[in-house]
Amino acid sequence: xxxxxxxxxxxxxxxxxxxxxxxxxxxxxxxxxxxxxxxxxxxxxxxxxxxxxxxxxxxxxxxxxxxxxxxxxxxxxxxxxxxxxxxxxxxxxxxxxxxxxxxxxxxxxxxxxxxxxxxxxxxxxxxxxxxxxxxxxxxxxxxxxxxxxxxxxxxxxxxxxxxxxxxxxxxxxxxxxxxxxxxxxxxxxxxxxxxxxxxxxxxxxxxxxxxxxxxxxxxxxxxxxxxxxxxxxxxxxxxxxxxxxxxxxxxxxxxxxxxxxxxxxxxxxxxxxxxxxxxxxxxxxxxxx
Amino acid sequence: xxxxxxxxxxxxxxxxxxxxxxxxxxxxxxxxxxxxxxxxxxxxxxxxxxxxxxxxxxxxxxxxxxxxxxxxxxxxxxxxxxxxxxxxxxxxxxxxxxxxxxxxxxxxxxxxxxxxxxxxxxxxxxxxxxxxxxxxxxxxxxxxxxxxxxxxxxxxxxx
Numbered sequence: 001x002x003x004x005x006x007x008x009x010x011x012x013x014x015x016x017x018x019x020x021x022x023x024x025x026x027x028x029x030x031x032x033x034x035x036x037x038x039x040x041x042x043x044x045x046x047x048x049x050x051x052x053x054x055x056x057x058x059x060x061x062x063x064x065x066x067x068x069x070x071x072x073x074x075x076x077x078x079x080x081x082x083x084x085x086x087x088x089x090x091x092x093x094x095x096x097x098x099x100x101x102x103x104x105x106x107x108x109x110x111x112x113x114x115x116x117x118x119x120x121x122x123x124x125x126x127x128x129x130x131x132x133x134x135x136x137x138x139x140x141x142x143x144x145x146x147x148x149x150x151x152x153x154x155x156x157x158x159x160x161x162x163x164x165x166x167x168x169x170x171x172x173x174x175x176x177x178x179x180x181x182x183x184x185x186x187x188x189x190x191x192x193x194x195x196x197x198x199x200x201x202x203x204x205x206x207x208x209x210x211x212x213x214x215x216x217x218x219x220x221x222x223x224x225x226x227x228x229x230x231x232x233x234x235x236x237x238x239x240x241x242x243x244x245x246x247x248x249x250x251x252x253x254x255x256x257x258x259x260x261x262x263x264x265x266x267x268x269x270x271x272x273x274x275x276x277x278x279x280x281x282x283x284x285x286x287x288x289x
Numbered sequence: 290x291x292x293x294x295x296x297x298x299x300x301x302x303x304x305x306x307x308x309x310x311x312x313x314x315x316x317x318x319x320x321x322x323x324x325x326x327x328x329x330x331x332x333x334x335x336x337x338x339x340x341x342x343x344x345x346x347x348x349x350x351x352x353x354x355x356x357x358x359x360x361x362x363x364x365x366x367x368x369x370x371x372x373x374x375x376x377x378x379x380x381x382x383x384x385x386x387x388x389x390x391x392x393x394x395x396x397x398x399x400x401x402x403x404x405x406x407x408x409x410x411x412x413x414x415x416x417x418x419x420x421x422x423x424x425x426x427x428x429x430x431x432x433x434x435x436x437x438x439x440x441x442x443x444x445x446x447x448x
Contacts, residue, residue, distance in 0.1 A: 007292060007309030007355055030353070037312075037351050038332055050309065054356050078345070102421025103399070105333060107345040108352055190420060 002037070003046040009055050013167065016053050017140045020163045023049045029165065030054070031074055034101070034109035035117040059112070059167060062086065069171040073112025078103070080111060090171060092180040092198070092285075096127050102190050112166045118156040121192040121218035125152065127182050128169060129215035129223055130198035136168040143167070149215070152222035177210075178202040179285025181278045184217065185270050187261070193218040194262045195270040201282040208237045212279070214246075219254040219271055226250035229275060238283065243276035250275040296357045298323065299367030307354050314338045314349035316357075317364055325365035325394045329423075336422030339395040339402075340364045346402035348421070365394035368401060376444040377401055377436065384435035388426035395422045400436045409440060 010016040020027065028047035030036055031054050039045045053059070059074040064085045071080065080086055081097035100106060100114075100123045114122050115135070128135075128148040136145045137160055148169075151159050160166060174180075184196035196217035204210030212230050217223050229250035236242055256267035291306040298321060305320055314331075317323045317340065326349055329337030333351040340349045341363040368375040374382070377400050387393050396419055403410060403418030410418060415436050424432065438444065 002310040002312075004308060004310055006290065007353070009355065009358070033353060033356070034333060034351055037353070040310075041332065052353070052356065098417075101333075102336065102348075103402070103418065104336060104339055104346045104348045104421045105351070108342070108347045 001043070002040045003043070005046075005048055005050050007050050007052060009052045011055055011057075013056055013058060013138065013165070016051055016056060016165060017138065017163065019049075019051045020165065021140050023051070024162045027051050029116070031113040032076065032109035033113070034105045035113065035119065053165065054110075064089070067170075068173045071111055071169045071171070073115075073166045073168060074110050075112075077101075077106035077109050077111060077114070081106060089174065090131065090180075092182050093124075093127055093131070093171075096123050096182050099123070099184065099190065111169060115151070115169070116158055116160060116166050118152055118154075118158045118222075119192070120152065120155060120220060120222050121196070122223075123182075123184060123193065123196065123217070125223040126196050126198040126215035126217040127180070128171075129225060130180050130182070130200040130213050131171050131174075132200070132213060134170045134172075135166060136170065137161075137164045138167040139164040145170075149223070149225055155221045175202055175211075177204075177286050177289070179282045179287070179289065181281035181285055183274060183278055183281075185274065195219055195256070195267050195274060197271065197274040197278045199275070199278040199282040201279060201286050203283065203286045204235075206237065207283075207287075209233050209235065209283075214250065214275060214279070216250065216254055216271060216275075219256045219267060221255065224254065226253040226271075226275070228253055233279065238279070240276070243279055246279065247272040247275040292355055294354055294358055296360050296362060298362045299364060309353070309355055311354045312350055313340070313342075313347075313352040313354045313357050313362070316354040317349060317362070323364050323366050327391055327394055329391065329395075334423070335392070335395075336399060336419075337392055337395040339398040339422065341398060341402055344402075344405065346399050346421075363398075363401075365397055368397060373447055375401070376439045376446070377404070380435035380438045380444055381432070384431050384438065386428065386432045386435045388424070388428045392422055392424040392426075396424065396432055400432075403436070404439065410436075412437065415440070 027049035061072040133148040182198040184193035202211040229246040251268040327337035329335035
């Protein structure tokens with residue numbers, strides 16, 4: 001049963017921030033509520049005050065700018081999935097959305113809500129980390145930004161301070177000769193990831209790996225970059241032997257749990273297999289541009 | 290404390306007061322008596338509670354009723370015009386797309402939303418369109434056949 005709460009539906013960012021300042025830790029922000037209401041129903045979250053930002057139109061946008069793409073926090077998953085500009089410039093992001101939960105959930109759920117929920121098995125974060133996204137948070141005293149990879153602190157915990165809202169996700173322009181790929185392994189198509197892997201590769205001369213970013217989902221208390229695995233590949237001519245080595249390294253760097261979906265060992269095995277596979281796919285995407 | 294909820298359901302305006310924790314599915318079923326919308330898993334997994342909210346399919350068990358303030362909601366009761374069933378409803382009947390019938394309202398709402406957005410989906414797109422709806426009788430093939438028949442133009446609006 002959901003506990004009673006007082007509900008505020010601000011129409012502007014300014015009104016929302018004033019409410020957050022007033023109620024601080026006693027309030028919880030809800031947007032689409034597709035993840036939060038599940039927790040509230042289980043009694044895991046029971047805030048006395050809810051600040052409902054679903055109606056803040058100024059935070060719902062997809063803007064293609066000179067220095068990259070800007071996505072407002074209350075933009076729905078479905079809007080990202082359908083966006084012509086995202087399909088063209090960041091196809092991996094649109095493709096990721098098609099396997100995120102169901103159409104109904106994507107119609108109402110928002111990208112900012114998903115990111116702030118802080119579930120390490122969420123789909124968007126590994127892709128944002130691989131794409132080198134920057135997240136902007138806004139409070140009544142101003143804005144601050146940080147790389148997507150620094151945003152998650154622990155299971156369901158993020159760097160958001162009380163009084164702050166995630167307002168924008170910025171994706172830099174994709175460098176030349178660069179490709180990204182994402183895959184989540186699970187048994188039921190639209191479920192959360194058992195393990196997910198995103199990789200971005202920038203090819204240098206002679207198809208060497210000039211730069212690489214790998215992100216793992218559902219593999220640790222937060223989405224992580226297996227930096228030892230990246231170091232094995234960076235600056236090298238990619239071979240199957242090197243990829244296998246990187247897969248092993250990533251599996252060792254991960255810190256997965258055992259649950260009803262998979263054991264820790266099984267998750268490490270998935271990482272070992274998926275890191276080489278997604279790196280190859282990212283290389284193929286880089287070449288096809 | 291209750292808050293005012295003004296919205297339209299199946300074209301009819303409502304002005305009621307609800308507790309903020311009330312879910313859209315609860316308002317539809319308990320306050321408005323529109324029990325066509327089913328409560329299945331109540332956790333956003335099964336799709337039996339699917340309705341259209343401003344033209345988009347949503348799972349009404351996972352939307353706060355107050356988020357529908359000012360919106361237009363269509364439930365399965367709103368698909369027929371008087372005694373005239375919608376094309377999809379007729380096709381579902383003809384193709385035996387009901388077994389126990391519990392998933393049917395949700396399936397109808399998802400397929401209606403699909404055809405509103407994409408009137409000519411292929412089989413893969415039809416499957417994706419009802420991907421968020423579970424039929425525990427596993428009668429998916431007859432449901433897909435019914436939607437396909439409507440897509441192929443085998444059903445016309447009655448005059």
